Amino acid sequence: MKGRWLWLVIIANLLVLMALAFIYPHLMVSPGPLAPGHAALATDCFACHRPLHGASADRCIKCHALPEIGLRTTLGVAIVPLAGGGAPLKRSFHQELTEKNCTACHSDHAEPQLTRRSRKQFSHALLREATRERCESCHAAPSGSLHRQIKGNCAKCHTPQAWKPATFEHDSLFLLDGDHNVSCKTCHAGDHYDRYTCYGCHEHTPARIREQHLEEGIQNVENCAHCHRSGSGEAEGDGGE
Numbered sequence: 001m002k003g004r005w006l007w008l009v010i011i012a013n014l015l016v017l018m019a020l021a022f023i024y025p026h027l028m029v030s031p032g033p034l035a036p037g038h039a040a041l042a043t044d045c046f047a048c049h050r051p052l053h054g055a056s057a058d059r060c061i062k063c064h065a066l067p068e069i070g071l072r073t074t075l076g077v078a079i080v081p082l083a084g085g086g087a088p089l090k091r092s093f094h095q096e097l098t099e100k101n102c103t104a105c106h107s108d109h110a111e112p113q114l115t116r117r118s119r120k121q122f123s124h125a126l127l128r129e130a131t132r133e134r135c136e137s138c139h140a141a142p143s144g145s146l147h148r149q150i151k152g153n154c155a156k157c158h159t160p161q162a163w164k165p166a167t168f169e170h171d172s173l174f175l176l177d178g179d180h181n182v183s184c185k186t187c188h189a190g191d192h193y194d195r196y197t198c199y200g201c202h203e204h205t206p207a208r209i210r211e212q213h214l215e216e217g218i219q220n221v222e223n224c225a226h227c228h229r230s231g232s233g234e235a236e237g238d239g240g241e
Helices: 002-023 036-041 057-063 206-214
Strands: none
Touching: none
């Protein structure tokens, strides 16, 4: 008899706890306070969460209209970059995502310090493939002297996993020393960095180069860097072809 009453008490307590979790979820199961922008929803967990299923992207976009996400707040106020540029954003990558999965990047609860996980890093794999190839659609062009000369796909030198270090090192292909420390367009005409020409300099004319190399029995004079790895003038590659 005593064991039966003990089970009844345990079951009753569990039922009370479950009821409280549904009635006061912000007190019973919340992992921490909400972000300031959602503070008004602190006592309305089901505005974002489906019972027993967690946060739902469908509920997010009831307030955050998909075309406006990243551009305007739910009140219609234009969003200004945190960097302090002063001008509202004119474009956002949110509309270019392959699926509506807000929780893949966002968590509006400030978790307790002991259990707080590091913020999820944005994955470019969430973007449509065509968008991943257009870095400039989200990122401002670098202002360095080298990048000002380059108009092309960033992926030729950089990867979405890490902007630095760049995967391209010019010295591994051709050492820019001596007279060859020139602007990119001297060798890469028309901003085409997948090919080059040595005839951007007045000293290198096709006829003169061909004549000099034929004297040494060299037929292939199209790929100069195949033999000449720097501007020293001497063949350092395979040569003799």
